[in-house]
Amino acid sequence: MAKERLYVVAYDIADQRRWSRIFKLMKGYGYWLQLSIFQCRLTARRRIEMTIRLEECMKPSEDHVLILDMGPADKIAPRVESLGKSYEAPTRKARII
Amino acid sequence: MRDRNQLVLPIPPPPADSETPLVPARMVNAWVYCPRLAYLEWVEGEWADTADTVQGTRVHVRTDTPAGRLPSPEELDDVMSQVRAVTMSSDRLGVIAKMDVLHVREGVVMPVDTKKGKRPHVAAGAYEPERVQICLHGMILEDNGYEVEQGAIWYAGSRERVRVKLDEDLRTRTIEAVRELRAAAETGRRPPPLEDSPKCSKCSLAGICLPDETNLFNRGYPPRPLNPAEDPALPLYIQTVPAKLRKRGEHLVVELKEETVEVPMVEVSQVVLFGPVSVTTPALHALMREEIPVSWFSTGGWFLGHTIGTGNGNVAVREAQYKVAFDARASLSFSRELVNAKVRNSRTMLRRNWRQERGTDGKEDALTGLERIARRALQANDFQHLLGLEGEAAAIYFSHFKQLLASEAEGFEEFSFTNRNRRPPTDPVNAMFSLAYAVLARTLTTTISATGLDPYMGLYHRPRHGRPALSLDLMEPFRSIVADSAVIQVVNNGEVKLRDFASNGPACSLTSKGRKALIAAFERRLEQEATHPFFGYRVSMRRMLEVQARLLARHFQGEIPKYPHYIPR
Numbered sequence: 001m002a003k004e005r006l007y008v009v010a011y012d013i014a015d016q017r018r019w020s021r022i023f024k025l026m027k028g029y030g031y032w033l034q035l036s037i038f039q040c041r042l043t044a045r046r047r048i049e050m051t052i053r054l055e056e057c058m059k060p061s062e063d064h065v066l067i068l069d070m071g072p073a074d075k076i077a078p079r080v081e082s083l084g085k086s087y088e089a090p091t092r093k094a095r096i097i
Numbered sequence: 098m099r100d101r102n103q104l105v106l107p108i109p110p111p112p113a114d115s116e117t118p119l120v121p122a123r124m125v126n127a128w129v130y131c132p133r134l135a136y137l138e139w140v141e142g143e144w145a146d147t148a149d150t151v152q153g154t155r156v157h158v159r160t161d162t163p164a165g166r167l168p169s170p171e172e173l174d175d176v177m178s179q180v181r182a183v184t185m186s187s188d189r190l191g192v193i194a195k196m197d198v199l200h201v202r203e204g205v206v207m208p209v210d211t212k213k214g215k216r217p218h219v220a221a222g223a224y225e226p227e228r229v230q231i232c233l234h235g236m237i238l239e240d241n242g243y244e245v246e247q248g249a250i251w252y253a254g255s256r257e258r259v260r261v262k263l264d265e266d267l268r269t270r271t272i273e274a275v276r277e278l279r280a281a282a283e284t285g286r287r288p289p290p291l292e293d294s295p296k297c298s299k300c301s302l303a304g305i306c307l308p309d310e311t312n313l314f315n316r317g318y319p320p321r322p323l324n325p326a327e328d329p330a331l332p333l334y335i336q337t338v339p340a341k342l343r344k345r346g347e348h349l350v351v352e353l354k355e356e357t358v359e360v361p362m363v364e365v366s367q368v369v370l371f372g373p374v375s376v377t378t379p380a381l382h383a384l385m386r387e388e389i390p391v392s393w394f395s396t397g398g399w400f401l402g403h404t405i406g407t408g409n410g411n412v413a414v415r416e417a418q419y420k421v422a423f424d425a426r427a428s429l430s431f432s433r434e435l436v437n438a439k440v441r442n443s444r445t446m447l448r449r450n451w452r453q454e455r456g457t458d459g460k461e462d463a464l465t466g467l468e469r470i471a472r473r474a475l476q477a478n479d480f481q482h483l484l485g486l487e488g489e490a491a492a493i494y495f496s497h498f499k500q501l502l503a504s505e506a507e508g509f510e511e512f513s514f515t516n517r518n519r520r521p522p523t524d525p526v527n528a529m530f531s532l533a534y535a536v537l538a539r540t541l542t543t544t545i546s547a548t549g550l551d552p553y554m555g556l557y558h559r560p561r562h563g564r565p566a567l568s569l570d571l572m573e574p575f576r577s578i579v580a581d582s583a584v585i586q587v588v589n590n591g592e593v594k595l596r597d598f599a600s601n602g603p604a605c606s607l608t609s610k611g612r613k614a615l616i617a618a619f620e621r622r623l624e625q626e627a628t629h630p631f632f633g634y635r636v637s638m639r640r641m642l643e644v645q646a647r648l649l650a651r652h653f654q655g656e657i658p659k660y661p662h663y664i665p666r
Contacts, residue, residue, distance in 0.1 A: 004329050028347020028361050043329060046363060094620035096334040096613045097351050097358055 004041045006070040014062040021057050041073045122194035126230035128278040132288035140282045141411045143305050170242035173204045187240040196234050206243045208234035215254035222259040223250050232271045235263045314657040320632045336371035344380040372396035390543045398532045411549030417653040432557035436483050438574040438662035440471040440490040446577040450501040463497050503589040521604035528605045533580035541568040548646045574663045583619040631661045
């Protein structure tokens with residue numbers, strides 16, 4: 001089985017245009033959770049791919065991206081306290097729409 | 098191992114003419130590392146990314162951006178300069194190289210190659226493949242008139258530079274490697290896999306090369322649990338209409354009447370569309386570029402076709418496949434084993450899933466009957482005979498299929514099932530069989546296409562236009578194990594109810610909701626892990642289909658003497 005890990009990606013981008021580029025880019029790697037926060041299930045390969053793509057888009061002197069590793073995606077249930085809306089970690093299943 | 102004491106005369110490879118493709122220098126590196134890897138990547142065009150290869154791309158981001166201009170050999174003066182990303186070739190050697198960095202100093206050029214890892218602690222300063230590659234860069238520069246004294250390797254992982262002396266030994270080894278690789282490509286001989294090598298466990302092509310699986314047949318070693326980087330992407334089915342599939346940035350957007358669903362493109366392995374779903378051109382382009390096949394079905398589940406970009410360019414596999422398919426004796430012996438496997442698997446289904454509450458009347462008879470047919474299939478002397486045996490087995494299997502359905506299932510009487518019918522199916526169970534088989538055939542068609550085989554040229558199922566004969570062949574042993582078990586599951590779990598079917602005259606079909614439930618069960622089944630009966634390791638059913646398809650390709654190419662059909666206990 002592919003080893004996927006669960007990540008939370010948070011970012012602070014100084015420039016509106018770069019921000020929207022990164023927002024769009026992140027939609028290709030995970031699910032939008034809150035303003036400037038995404039959660040992603042990634043293999044080691046995609047994790048690096050995402051880093052490269054982010055580095056291409058951001059300006060290291062002004063922007064800041066945090067990639068938090070929450071552990072193996074299928075083995076752990078992240079201990080999250082969610083107030084207000086409910087929280088659900090993304091699962092892996094075939095999508096039938 | 099090569100005998101290092103034996104003197105080798107450095108015979109240069111024949112000069113390349115306009116017809117011969119130039120070998121990239123990094124492939125010569127790969128050849129020294131593992132000849133089979135170089136052959137698969139360069140000659141057969143197979144490629145798989147892993148974290149390592151992507152990391153490699155990352156350290157090359159800077160060196161891949163051209164910078165500076167390299168003066169011609171005559172103009173080189175005392176000026177020191179640095180040039181990046183220079184592509185140069187040598188017809189004498191028949192190689193081409195993209196050189197990361199060139200240092201120019203006092204009229205002498207030094208090629209520097211970037212590697213992502215740390216400096217290895219070996220006597221020569223760097224491993225042989227890397228030294229050969231840098232030597233090749235040096236020789237290409239010399240052939241273009243530059244003066245080269247030495248090369249260097251920059252290890253990005255430990256930020257260290259190692260110098261490489263281009264001595265006679267290294268040059269001899271380099272020329273030898275170029276000659277071997279070009280000769281292998283010309284004669285079309287794929288080198289055998291490495292034996293029990295630690296290199297395989299980190300190799301991105303392990304899942305394609307199947308080193309241990311191939312060696313098992315030839316030498317009898319049990320395979321190590323090599324863990325090829327399995328892609329976690331899964332199919333995306335769209336069967337609600339009206340729907341529109343478009344692309345935005347890196348994700349796919351499915352627009353429905355009442356909601357919009359966004360799916361990251363990297364999580365999609367294939368797109369399956371039922372009915373009039375529209376797809377925008379940019380979405381289709383992106384899917385083809387990412388090698389994500391799109392399968393099209395009619396609303397009623399009738400299979401219409403695939404859209405696959407340029408497909409797998411590995412022609413050698415198809416050539417070998419046709420040779421076997423045209424050989425009547427080889428086809429017949431393959432087909433005997435195939436029918437045997439199919440009958441044995443349907444017997445296993447009856448044995449495992451027979452519901453206790455439905456009594457055991459006829460169970461033993463059915464099982465012995467199927468066993469006898471399976472044995473007779475191995476002796477069949479023509480295709481007609483095999484077809485007859487297959488029909489006999491199907492009659493026994495389907496006449497007992499209702500014993501596998503839970504009698505407490507809602508609407509059981511309507512679900513209980515006596516015989517297989519289609520075109521069109523007339524009852525709910527037959528409608529589900531038809532859909533499940535269509536989806537399984539589609540899954541196998543895309544799997545087979547990805548391995549380079551031609552899904553339309555079969556061995557047991559003779560080719561007929563528009564019929565994916567090889568998919569149908571490969572599918573036989575999996576029909577009961579994958580498709581039928583999904584049908585049993587949705588009925589017994591009550592995931593599908595009678596109201597999920599619609600009748601039109603004698604025809605019975607699933608509604609959108611029923612179809613969704615059955616496809617979900619089918620995909621769940623593919624995710625379940627099973628032990629490979631031959632290799633003994635556990636893989637998901639999805640990967641099992643791929644391993645089987647690759648083994649079949651290996652069998653056609655003569656690397657393994659016999660194709661092992663999937664027959665679980």
